[in-house]
Amino acid sequence: MNNLEKVSHETMVFMRGKYRLDEIGDGRDELKFKQGQKTVLTVYTHEDKFTFLIIFGIKEREIFEARRDEFSKDILNYYDDAKTYHDGKWIFIDVTEPAQLEEVKRLIQIKKKPNRKPFPKETAVYSKCGQRCDLCVHYTGTTEEQRAVMEPLLNKMWENNDWSMRCNGCYSDDCYCKDDPCNAKGCAPEKGIAECRECSEFPCIRATSADYRSMIHTQVHYADEITWGILPYVPWQYEGQQG
Incomplete structure (x- = not known):
């Protein structure tokens, strides 16, 4: 960049x-x-x-x-x-x-003092690219009650209404991108490391599926849409490690 x-x-x-x-x-x-x-x-x-x-x-x-x-x-x-x-x-x-x-x-x-309360990390499940699997609509550990909250917001953010795919995470045998590796799974081995979080350049564009949505824009996105439609897919956003 x-x-x-x-x-x-x-x-x-x-x-x-x-x-x-x-x-x-x-x-x-x-x-x-x-x-x-x-x-x-x-x-x-x-x-x-x-x-x-x-x-x-x-x-x-x-x-x-x-x-x-x-x-x-x-x-x-x-x-x-x-x-x-x-x-x-x-x-x-x-x-x-x-x-x-x-x-x-x-x-x-x-x-204004910061007002975003980070999600608890005690039960956090991370992907190889550093995203929070446990905050993702596709994660098998996400409850149906939580999906009912998330899906309408995701529909608005991503203009998609099919969130039926399920995934147990990068370290499981049935990871959804096991047979078609995502950018993160392809890039890390090329650098001789196991996962993105070990990289000195982390986080980067290749490490997150939502990073292209993390630029200044002129659209309208409401707070709840951002919370569930973008932040789970941007490394560190809920970790309090940025700036």
Whole structure:
């Protein structure tokens, strides 16, 4: 991935891993992350950059002012030059590189504390590519009650209504991709390792079936659709290990 693609990917991994929010796109060049009527972050897409908009109210401005020394000169300039309206200080930040995004992440966490509660890991079952088998609709250990919750959300996310395939996981004799290896099962042996999680490049595009959905977009996805339609298939999203 180039730098802009990395920014796109890491933005979505961070926002979805840390927050449980609706993603409301306008179908053109704007994506809002919202909780109810409140917008936490707006991202505008351009050919050569992303523009992030974070609006700080009085409380957030007080927190930022107390922590000014933690931020770079560029961020301070964006903040100081931002106009203040009745609803707060509108901070527009152009981002082209992952290093810039790291500072934006800290601003987002001033705006709103992370609100996504990770699923328990005590009973976690992992695939060779690092995904959570036990959170997958296809896993044999998933209850029918849970499937009844998941399937309507998966239908919306993936435009598919057949979730009947069942799988016991990568380490079982009846893994669904045993005879037709997935990307992960083909790539890891080529590198002389047993599974993706042993790789220094993990997680990568080949390690997850949903990674191409983990880029900045302008569609509409609601929080529950993301929780069950994307996150189980993106390594580490429920693990609290990202950014």
